[in-house]
């Protein structure tokens with residue numbers, strides 16, 4: 001089953017304490033689409049400018065990523081630049097140039113409207129809602145967000161959250177949204193505001209999953225070499241959504257637990273190289289092997 005993904009498609013400049021690379025492919029939708037494509041075909045919605053590499057469209061086609069929903073317009077692609085501190089976790093945004101993104105209005109091709117699984121990757125909540133408004137009746141909606149929207153478009157975000165089945169956010173965002181210091185209280189409070197499920201990411205400390213009467217805590221895969229953490233959250237969300245769509249049913253809590261482990265596994269590969277380079281060469285065999293290793297080291301054997 002296909003998964004529809006909308007989000008940003010960007011050219012990023014990323015600086016870590018040891019390296020800096022400019023104009024790399026990035027954006028929430030780019031990471032999420034490639035992450036999801038390991039499990040399900042993807043219908044991608046986004047916008048790029050005329051500086052965007054044509055080769056990427058050929059790559060997407062190869063990887064079952066339908067780009068009919070990607071608008072190509074005159075102007076420059078969205079550009080984001082960030083710098084990581086020594087912990088490779090704390091990040092500062094150095095610059096953002098919205099470019100063609102400034103007037104982006106996601107319009108779905110008619111062939112996309114009946115897609116059952118949707119991932120609203122990180123973009124403004126009003127745009128995420130506009131995508132949902134054009135859809136017939138999706139079976140399962142996953143949404144990601146960021147601190148910027150909590151701080152600048154809170155009303156739009158509050159209107160979107162009850163329409164979502166699974167909301168994914170990170171620990172500081174969950175605290176900011178709820179004004180709770182405890183992540184357990186925060187997760188429960190967000191769930192009560194609408195979504196059936198809430199996933200809270202804790203970076204190198206794993207993730208928490210909240211259902212109505214269910215709870216799951218998942219560690220992170222231990223990694224020695226992190227080269228570029230950019231897009232870890234987007235790859236995690238894409239992996240989860242792609243895995244859930246592949247199951248071809250309304251997800252159960254057990255499906256979500258497996259999805260969160262697959263999401264973590266994909267995110268762990270993503271950070272091993274800059275931009276999407278590691279995901280480009282990654283194989284399903286490598287994903288399965290790491291999933292098994294992760295389960296074994298976390299005593300998750302009974303799950304799958």
Ligand code: AMP
Nearest residue numbers: 008010026027028080230231232233234
């Ligand atoms: P993450 O590391 O998961 O937070 O995602 C990083 C990606 O988000 C980068 O590739 C950026 O291009 C993209 N990004 C940064 N700021 C925004 C924004 N305001 N809206 C959408 N995407 C963004």
